Amino acid sequence: MTSPPTPYTQTGLFSRYRLIIAIVAPILALVMFSAWVVEEKMDAYRDSADLLVAAQIARAAQSLTRELENERILSTRAVDPNDLQARYELEAQRLNTDERLKALSAALAMPEIRQRLSGDTNIIDSAQLAILRQELDNDATPSAASFGYSRAIAGLTSLAATMAPSDLSRVISAYMDLGNVKDRVGRARAMLTTTTKKGEINRQALAENNAESRAYLESFRVHASAHQIRIYDEIVQGPVVGMVERLHRQALSGILGPDDRKAWDEAHVALLKLYARTEDRMAADMEKVIQDNLKATRFTFFLVVLGVIILVGLSLESLRRSERRAVLWEEEARKLFRAVEQSPVSVLISDAQGLIEYINPAFSAMTGYHRDEVLGHSPRMLRSDQTPPEVFADLWASISAGQEWRGEIVNQRKDGSVYWESMTVAPVKDGDGKVDSFIAFKEDVTEIRSLRLALELEHANLRRIFASTKDLIALVSTDGRFEYANPALVDTFGPVMGVRTIDYFQPAIANLGDDNTATRGEWVSDLNGKTYEFSITPVDTPHGEMSALLALHDITTRKQAELAMAEAREAAELSNRAKTEFLATMSHELRTPLNAIIGFSEIIENELLGPVETKQYRDYAHDINESGRHLLTLINDILDVARLEVGRFALMESEMDVGQTIRASVQLVGERAKAAGLRIGEQIPDGLPWLMGDERRIKQTIANILSNAVKFTSADGRVTVTAKTDENGLDIVVSDTGIGIHADDMTKIMAPFGQAESSLSRRFDGAGLGLPLARRFMDMHGGTLSISSTPGQGTVVNLHFPASRLRVATTMTTR
Incomplete structure (x- = not known):
């Protein structure tokens, strides 16, 4: 008779089934999720392929629509038999339309496109276009020309609307924008054959065409991915682009010569080839990406399936052995892992040979290397030429001996830029005390070091300025002691160490001890007798206290010059005052005889003392009287001026x-x-x-x-x-x-x-x-x-x- 299982056996069996369920259920969920992901990627691949083809058809239809629109306009003008210029332009435009029609017909010939077109789709072909042109050339009116083209344009517009998917991605939009730019280049090339009656290019049309080209190019750069922009910049460059721009500027300025017409056509043809290469490259890259996605999807699927199978076997065995131990340290390991992963300090762990085993996200953010790019590699990939080899030799010697190493080195990021790194490397020992790995803590100190160097440079510049200036400069603390003195001050008044300012400057400088007040003034030294202009400026110290910045400027020469000028000014004023007093005195002396002259001449003129026999004498007396009065007026004015200048008025x-x-x-x-x-x-x-x-x-x-x-x-x-x-x-x-x-x-x-x-x-x-x-x-x-x-x-x-x-x-x- 078999004994019933023990509780321990029942518990172990139940635990085993529970473990299997816990392992198999997530694995099955992972398989189902992987299958769903693969299917989603397949659908995305098919959608991307359809988007690419639809974009090509839509762009070709839109290009042909624009050419038919231009041909309709020129056909309406060409109805007039006297407008030969319009006829020439129409023939050139028809060539452009034929090229666009051929491109659209070739695209529509693909079987997958024919399946998407409805049976009643009205798309013009080359035969219908030829019939329409023949009818217009034989006998047409403007309304008939417009009606025939309108039907063709309506059909193409409907085709473009049908083929262009509503969820067109930005990448394909960029592809279409590039096609529009290419169309504008071709239109610019054709403008050479549609010149005016004077043989000149229609500058307004060229300017509008260039504006449209620039607008589509800007739209391309907005919609395009970084890879597409890089393809465009690699191909569309060189002298061809510059030559086209130069010829366009000459054409817009009206200075395009006959010799430039051949260059015009060759340059535009070359530029069209560059754009065609760019389109082909972009289309090939998009197709390659789609194919790679498909391959990656299949590989991922099989890898997931294989990994799941292996994982099931290994997990069952390993989990059974480590179930008890995992429960104990799982939580601690999770905490430690989260701490290292979220640490702002870069962490690197390598094996005993120095090959990298682990990096945290901060390491990737600092160096630019992804985890997959560095695992299994040596940290030497970060080295730069700016760190001496002996530094690394000292590092490995220290950590190999089981010691910790600290220092700063210059490393190199993935993009080639260098940075300063403060690093601490410590050995990690196993249970036997042997070093089995190393852990390094790294921190980017480039900005801190730059700030420190900038601060040191600023201090050095200030020291050089203070050392070279002839002004006397000192920094005085709140207790009246020198904190700094430049060489000019020491050379003039002697050393400052251990001397208080109240004893150093004789006589004392006013307000030098008051560090809260800005003061300016003049000070005369008892030591050398020179006069200085001083300024005292309060300065904050790094410790939050106040100091006084004292600056002394020697103004002895200026003061001597000012004294000499004052003496000269006083002498000039004395001379001017003497002149004025002389004029005042002379004016008074002159007025007395002048009054007599005026009075006597007036007596003679009026014959108050008896008649004057000769009339000429009376006239002379009159002239003497007038001249005397004029001279008296002049003397009075001079006297007034003199009295005003001496301040006696x-x-x-x-x-x-x-x-x-x-x-x-x-x-x-x-x-x-x-x-x-x-x-x-x-x-x-x-x-x-x-x-x-x-x-x-x-x-x-x-x-x-x-x-x-x-x-x-x-x-x-x-x-x-x-x-x-x-x-x-x-x-x-x-x-x-x-x-x-x-x-x-x-x-x-x-x-x-x-x-x-x-x-x-x-x-x-x-x-x-x-x-x-x-x-x-x-x-x-x-x-x-x-x-x-x-x-x-x-x-x-x-x-x-x-x-x-x-x-x-x-x-x-x-x-």
Whole structure:
């Protein structure tokens, strides 16, 4: 009698079945999933092949549509028998249409395409096109021509819409865009045979064609994959592209010569060949990718099946043996693996011979190598020529001896770029204490090293600048001790080590101990007696404290020059003051005899003491009187100038009637204006406000301005004086139609004794003091004197008094 199984035996049997189920179920699921993946890849392969063929047909149909559209337009124009140019262009266009029709017919001849076309598809063939052209050539009207082509275009448009799949991928879209670019190159080539009556290319059509070509090329670069763009850049290049662009620029500029026409055709033919090669290469590559996908799918399927079978056998055996151990360390291994995989530090594990067994994703991100590209290889594949061989020799000697190695080396990425790597390599020992593998922790420190080098370079540059500058520079801490002193400071005042600033600089520099205040000033050293301009600037330290940056600039020479200039200026002022006082004294001395001359000449002229026998003597007396008065006026002006310069001039201010003052000034100049054949016009409104000022000096100012206006105005001109007020004050304007003043002479006439030479300026004598005195008097009244003049048209002088000097006329007392 057989004994019943023990609980341990039942548990083991149940555990065995559970293990088999746990292994077989995922394997079967994996097989089913693999079969589904293979089927999906097969469907993708078939769809890709259909997409490629459909794209070719759609592109050919679209190209033929465009050519038929152009031929329809030219056929309509060619109906006119007198338009020979349109006829020539039509013949050239028909050749292009025939080429596109041949390409479409060849594509439609493929059996798989015929199966996709419906029976009622209306696609024009070469025979139908020939009949249509013959009918148009024999007897056609514009409407008939348009109708025949419209039917053909409608059929091709329907074909393109039918063949172009709705889910066309970007890669195939790029393929179609490249075909459109090729069509535009062919159209540009044909434009040479469709020239205008003058033998020139239609530049507008060429420009539009080029714009379309550029647009399709941009669309190609947007849709194309990186591989397609690389194919295009490898093939479409060289002198042919440059020659086509140069010929197009010449054609658009109208400078395409007869010798360039052959080059035009050859260059475009060569460029079309390049585009054809590109299309063939892209089509072949797409076909190769599709075939490779199919092969990979089959290989993957068989590999998965084989792997599953092997996996089942091995798993059953290995899992039975390691079930207990796996349960214990599985969780720990998972944690360790996740930590290494997600670590931002690059991790590399190699065997005892140095062949790589494991890398984490951070290693791939740092070096650019995928895991499959480095497993089983030596880390020497990362070496660069910038790391000395002895560094690697020291590394292997250390880790082979069971020691850890740390250091920085320069390695090379997959793309050839180099980077600095901080690496720690440690040996991994087995249970017997033997080294069976090595683990390396790597970190990219290129940026950190670059920053460190840049900082060191910046510090070196600052040290060189401070060492070479002649200014004295020091950095002082908050406790008044030197943190830095440049060589110029040490050479000038001696060493700074162990010396406080309060003892070093004698006398002490103001605010040097106050590190929160920026200070500028001058300081004279007791050591060498030189004068320095100093600046103290607060500076933050790396520790968050404050220091003071002291800069001393030697200005001894400048101060000496300033002192010399001050002494020279004082001497010049003394000389000028002596000159002015001399003129004032001489003016007083001259006025006494002049008054006597004027008085006696006036007595003789008026025969107050008895008759003068000879009329000529009376005329002489009159001339003496006029000359004396003129000289007295000149001396008075000189005296005024002298008194103004020495500061002895004071205004005698009072309230005055502006209108009466202006009229009195006009009367002073009246005789002179009458002698010049002029009449001074007055535009003085009633009710002007009264003015607070020195009436005598204001009257003198207006009289001087009027005298100049009369002096420089011919007899057929006019002089006008106008007064007006506004919220800004009072303006007295004297305008004339005289000879005017050049802009270059404005500064000259405003200087004392300055005159602008002219033929009219000598009608009356003058010393050039009137305008300078007038401007000084206006300045003393707080007003301004402005002049605007146009040579040959006249001058306008504006005397402006501020509103603060105006008084209300009704409040004035009668004087």
